[in-house]
Amino acid sequence: MGFAEKLKNFFKRSTLDETVYDDLADLLVEGDIGASFAFELTDQLRTQCKRQKVEDVETARKILKDLLRPYAVKADFKLDSGTLNIVLLLGVNGVGKTTSCAKLANYVMKNNPHSKVILAAGDTFRAAAVNQLKIHGERLGVRVVAQHQGADSAAVLWDSIEAAQADKASLVIADTAGRMHTRQDLLKELEKMDRIIEQRTSNAVYRRYLVLDATTGQNGIRQAETFSSAVKLDGVILTKYDSTAKGGMILSLARQFGLPTVFIGTGETYRDFAPFDPEQFLNDFVGI
Ligand SMILES: Nc1nc2c(ncn2[C@@H]2O[C@H](COP(=O)(O)OP(=O)(O)OP(=O)(O)O)[C@@H](O)[C@H]2O)c(=O)[nH]1
Ligand SMILES: [Mg+2]
Missing domain, CATH: 1.20.120.140 (SRP54, nucleotide-binding domain)
Structure with missing residues (x-):
């Protein structure tokens, strides 16, 4: 049951x-x-x-x-039309970061038809990661800024911000690696990416979202602890909510870290992605 x-x-x-x-x-x-x-x-x-x-x-x-x-705390995602917007997606391996990059791009383009989105292939660690993002880019008609596997992910971000400024793009969505030789390597890399974005874009709207898999339960709390030790988190994207109506971890996250939820992923297609709706979530949670 x-x-x-x-x-x-x-x-x-x-x-x-x-x-x-x-x-x-x-x-x-x-x-x-x-x-x-x-x-x-x-x-x-x-x-x-x-x-x-x-x-x-x-x-x-x-x-x-x-x-x-x-x-049940919600944070709205709104594109600021006056400046460049940057979203960095973080999380452990397999939670749905790359898929969520594509879903977010799709969501933004549907809601802001004139916006130009760029995907940054910040996962340079895993062999297939760049290709995975490029396939999404082709399907969505979105430019993907990438380098080769093993490249410096901060350099990829640098490139993507430059491309966004030259192209007058509204949004850069940056994918990141979920796996590294050690956790310390991973966090150091994220800190560096974070620093580059801060330095390179003083008046951009920059958000860092932690991607959490709803099926991993209270593990999400530990993941939030780990990632927030490296970068300041602005919100959570809860994925795979389709396979479980639980998701109580986001309530714990709001309680412990004041972390709001921004989007919920409910499947593998681009459309299975919606802004977090607290009332709906609470009704599901208590079974109304
Ligand atoms: N059912 C369901 N599957 C999802 C959802 N989001 C992602 N997935 C699936 O989860 C798997 C992993 O997704 P990825 O986007 O590759 O995850 P990742 O975090 O980028 O993984 P790494 O790059 O290996 O760290 C894929 O098979 C996705 O289709 C979701 O909301 N619901
Ligand atoms: Mg990935």
């Missing part, structure tokens, strides 16, 4: 007795919310239900949703 189904069943109970809170805490942990947060929430729920003399499960569910609402 999937998480969403379990939640639906859970709230079909008829009475709100003590066992409900313990079972709910277990369920929230399963929803990737993390143990301490789950217990904190069920304690608050118990207190509120007692104080308000709530006796039905349906009302308890609504209170739970209200308790979660402050943690």
Whole structure:
């Protein structure tokens, strides 16, 4: 049984007795919310239900949703038309960075028909990475700035910013490697890319998004910790939300790091990508 189904069943109970809170805490942990947060929430729920003399499960569910609402934090992605916009996508290997670069390019072009987008092949580590991005570029009709495998990824970014300025492009979306010889190498490379962008573009709008795979659960918290030790994160793109309706990790991320969610990926095609909708997310999470 999937998480969403379990939640639906859970709230079909008829009475709100003590066992409900313990079972709910277990369920929230399963929803990737993390143990301490789950217990904190069920304690608050118990207190509120007692104080308000709530006796039905349906009302308890609504209170739970209200308790979660402050943690469903959204950040809007808007193109600033007056200047160059840069997005750097970060994350561990396989989470969906390259796919999200292409999805974001597609999203921006659909919503801003006159905008010019450039993809920067910042993953110079993996052999097939540059080609993967080039294929997306061809399909989308977007220019891809790339060098050979093993090239300095900061140099690729430098090139792409130069190209964007010469072409009067609105947006550079930079892919990055998710894998390195060591984690330290990876973080050093990201720090360098980050520095180059800061130096090269003093009045650009620059955002760094951490890409997280919804199926990896609380691991996402550790990933956020690691990446935020190297660069300042502006938001999260949650991918593979189609294979799980859980995603409670983004609530934990907002609680622990104040990190908002920007987009949600729900499949492998370009259209399976939408701005984060907190109300929808909360309804899914509590099974409404
Ligand atoms: N179902 C589903 N699959 C996705 C989603 N996003 C990406 N994928 C798939 O996940 C796999 C990995 O995606 P990539 O974009 O290559 O991931 P990456 O982070 O660039 O991987 P590395 O470059 O190896 O670090 C591919 O098969 C994608 O099609 C999503 O939202 N839903
Ligand atoms: Mg990739």
